[in-house]
Amino acid sequence: MPELPEVETTRRSVAAALEGSRISQVGVARDRMLRRQPNPADFVRRMRNQEVVGVGRHGKFLMANLDNDITWVTHLGMSGRISLVPSDAPLVAHSNVVVTLDSGIDFRFVDPRTFGFVAAYTPDELEESSISQLGRDALTDLPRSRQLHGLLAGRSAPIKALLLDQRILAGLGNIYADETLHRAKIAPHRPGGAVASTEATALRRAIKETLDHALRYGGTSLDDLAYLLPDGRTGDYVDRLRAYGREGERCRRCGGTIIREVIRQRSSFWCPQCQQ
Ligand SMILES: [Zn+2]
16 A cells, blocks of 8 residues: 655655646546545536646645635545546556646546545534544654654553554555654564553654655555556565565564564564563
């Protein structure tokens, strides 16, 4: 699933291509992509002929502001990606949403599994959507160590599950939660409330370093190549992962063996020798 570094990498390309352009046509090939739109017929009507004023992001949500005060939201779901191509380029399979700009560029949302979605929200609808429940963004609004410690205090859930909870902190998914915990030397099953204040400091630093590092490489394209950059290149962080997907391999820090453990139905990869 695309996480913060993949969505931010996507956002940067999308912002450069879309900001200041006007939407001339909108095509939706799969109605399921509009399931979060209160009235699906609103989507195309609210998008067409509007100028894209800015393209932001909160956690894993891409949020474009249009000049009619509509927020165009895109969530990539499990396996969605954005392709930016000239409007006359041939359509690839599963191009479920195609937004054509007056600059001659298409924003194409390719999503074989249709777990992603798009919506065009009024300010009130945005306020009523799940987006308003998101915690602070892990990249642009990362809480200070003391605040992070406070968010975890008294919690009995495993720290791994808390890092995945988008209402606490928005942006981390399974890959970068494991990477962060490895960097911070914290075992994933530890209750959040048992994380000491010095560990919260290490955790905060690890979140920042992990996200910065992953962004430098354009995020992580796994073997399925579900995630690609908008120009079709792969995100090359996969070769630099420390824990995620490395079951049975040597820990890059201590030489121990990375194991896989299921915590709250999610695979967690970690090193029992150097993560406590
Ligand atoms: Zn280790």
